[in-house]
Amino acid sequence: MYCSGAVLIGIISVIFAHLGDAAAGLRYRIVALNAWSMLLIAPLGMITITWLTRLLFNGAQGSGIPQTIATLHMHNFMLVDKILTLRIALGKVLMTCLGLICGASIGREGPSVQIGASIMHAFSRAMRQHNDVTRHGMILAGGAAGMAAAFNTPLAGVVFAIEELAHSFEQKSSGRTLTVIIFSGITAIALLGNYTYFGRANTSIPVGVAWLAVLVCGVSGGLAGGLFARCVIRLSKGLPGSLRPFAARFPLGFAALCGLLLALIGLVSDGATYGTGYLQARGIIDGTLHYPASFFFLKYLSILITFCSGIPGGMFAPSLAIGAGMGGWIGQFLPHTSPGAVVLLGMAAYFCGVAQSPLTATIIVMEICDNQQVTLALLATAFLAFGVSRMICPHPLYSVLATGFMEKTEQKEIQKKTDPSPETGPS
Template identity: 40%
Template structure:
């Protein structure tokens, strides 16, 4: 029979254990809230940057291409000089950091990981916003993943006995998607489908906790909004008929984008060799391509493409050809240049253009439904994450009637994309951030 002292001692130990667990949970929640606040601040900064670009260009249409010619090499030079790990989307860096354990020095102390450091996150925010001022076709959603993951990794770095670092990075990435699009379910799906191919089930609760906490912070600051407004409706037979056809076209276009970007960033070819040997000269060439595209498309290729996509969804229909072709080329130029910036929002704009083009040539297709399907299918073709793409569009448009057609279009798009690009884009790019060669190049650039 246990004595009262033994029972009391056990109760005290259990109380201390519960207190430690509660403290760890509070730290995770607090870090996710901080990440959500950072995401909202980044979003407002990017909006202000695009407004600044519109104000600078205004009636001076000749200034837009000039800004791109100057901006590409300048932003790439600043990135290589100040924060090499801030280049590109940021999602590959988070994947690489989550797959490789933290490095330690000879004394056993952890070495700071520049891929998910606060310095890299802060400079990524500033450089991406600057790139938008110049009119580059980039998005903030991928960078937000890296920023929120960096914030959570820093604020939870001193936790003992809590979630593993990999779990924290995955949760931070999921929270970043949730806060960037105001789509919490898509954040969870993105973590499972893209950031961690089948991570352990114990991480699920941490991911959901981080997503909800960041979403609450984003809701408190940004309000309860739908990314493209409330567009509820119902899908008829024409939508189901259009879904696989749009999936084929958008999937092939997205797969070609990923194939070229993967090859030029990681393959052995003349473009990659030129990019490594003359990074600033190569960035200038990318600027020429973006400036030429902007001039030919009369400015629709500038920025993230949010306004253009929303106009198509709201019924201001056009053929979509200029938007689709312009965003495809300008986004590829920005992504391969080595400057900070994501591809999510520009991909949605490209897909919107493809959907509008399909509705223009197919008399049975509903315009808004085709645009929505095009956005989801093209995003799937680029990142090969069909569930994430479908859920993002479902949550952004709040149209439950399109659930089935969206899933069908995304699955078809993924199959078509895989024919051109067998390995998903982000995981191909992530391997470049785990190799000693790339790490040494990044350190040498500083």
């Protein structure tokens, strides 16, 4: 029966991809007609997302990866049932697409992880499974399959399950995880074709002076990614200064402020910072687009603002775009290395600097660009970035966010038990 769940994950991932592309396409048309209109559309869109999420899809906020990791460590499955619901999964799809329309700097890969986990958890309940290991295994398999189907990277899905979601790979769940990823991947390929996320990058990095790019990208990506992760962790514990009480008292007003800032950054960048950054990253990889260093900084800032807003959406695709921008800028100073190769190294370095998952970073960049020639250089860059990032941010981003989410969820449950008075509205 869990194979049916895997097929469903693949189908929903394809639908999500089409809806996301349609949302991004609508935004491009709006910006092309009148770029200044985003000053109105972005704040109104962020208000709408915040209001709908709190009213109808409470629990859909954020990436989805920390929530999935948290459920893998929970043994109170009544609590898990409230986190991994099909209602929240639907909210992830709808609100992420709406966020792409209004210019939020988000991706659909993180939400796909929680969506996949929710689907497999629903199948686990339908199968009346009661063993904790089996139920956690289904959640793990669904989350990994969601990520694999979103990027069309089955191998990266397996590594992601080992390195990021579970930090281990139990023998009992390994076969199920592989099966679910394979079936969801086959479904996505059958519907979309055997494509690569960023096309095919035919480039190589011969051993020698060209490997200077490994050192430069590894250190730069580790520094930038580690600083980003540290900022996100700090912001997850509370906004600085007077922003915290303002956001708590006027959540819709704060959402509008975030939308206005995103629109202003979008105007400065000529629209390059809106959305996932997919087209920008692909253009940088194939050499058809060239961006100044400001693209890296402005995209960096737009993701932080989007995270502060709390709307549903992931950071994977925008992080790859930032890494591509960083690599594209560094490449002009390294004439002995192919510019396209430096871009790939920048993507792996920054992605690893943020997530601190060197194997996932290596495999995902290798698969999304269909290039095995640079695997060794990617691996060396990712591990160097991992070491540098750890010096700046000692604890992995998603693990810290998962721990914080779990603590807040448990505190809410305790408050509900001690305060039996009915709630007057969504929190």
